[in-house]
Amino acid sequence: MQTVSPVSSGQLVAAASALPQPPRFESRTMQDRRNFMRRYETYLTAINALQTQWGGAFAMPVGACIESRTKRMVARYEFNTAPHLITEEQWIGYFMKANTPSHVDYASVDKAMKKLQMRTAWSEPESRMMNLQADLEAVLDQFNLTEVAFEHEQRRIVKYLANALAPASFKAAIATKLTLHENKRYKNEVVPFCAWVTTLMREFMTWEQAARAAATAGQSSQ
Structure with missing residues (x-):
């Protein structure tokens, strides 16, 4: 999954309403996870286009794009821990796992x-x-x-x-x-x-x- 390009110096874009809006995940199936990843990658591409040597824009972390009830359920049943103890890398791994075919038919x-x-x-x-x-x-x-x-x-x-x-x-x-x-x-x-x-x-x-x-x-x- 993509990451945001670093900004060398300067201030970040402040007009949040004009920035690309991150996707929201509140679904259940593997296909839902894959759809979310595609939307998130599109979002990151737009955010990265705003990164310049004078300023840039923060990208919403993957973990922050998950609806709260869905996040609690995933944390409980997938990670057996509290949501705040799950790292960003673990959240990315949770979504990336959906790219592995369960079987080939x-x-x-x-x-x-x-x-x-x-x-x-x-x-x-x-x-x-x-x-x-x-x-x-x-x-x-x-x-x-x-x-x-x-x-x-x-x-x-x-x-x-x-x-x-x-x-x-x-x-x-x-x-x-x-x-x-x-x-x-x-x-x-x-x-x-x-x-x-x-x-x-x-x-x-x-x-x-x-x-x-x-x-x-x-x-x-x-």
Whole structure:
């Protein structure tokens, strides 16, 4: 988890109401912990952006972002001690523990990924790909497998993305291209695959638009 960059000298920012506000944790599940960590990291990034050689802003410690009743419960059942005896490092460790998958169940992930589908509402290929990537990670996040999958299962992720491409004609074209030897690397590396598909999608959309315009012009001339 990030920490606040030190300020060499000067006063701290005093306009607290204008500062980024820290997240608040009052939840129960491991997913809640992960969501809190993401919000806290976003908060710290904003706070660190305010650190200069002339001044800066205090970041609220993780332990101070926990709702009081929730803090007492966690202190009692997780640490078996009083809240004021738990260090900031221990609180950070409590949240970081949620990043460790309890088990890896790719059969369930495979089933969930069958619903993954590229949305074609946008006219830019980058927008279509970015939204597909976000939908993919949302599914992986449900199983707490995003980091593990990207480290060990890139080929599986490429398969998820390839199966989700749309429209069907473009999906079929990519499937055919993936059988070619010169495109072998794209089957095993997610980032190059996404960049490659985005480039081909732009070409496909240009061709599709030209074909549609030609068809419309042909109908008008009749």
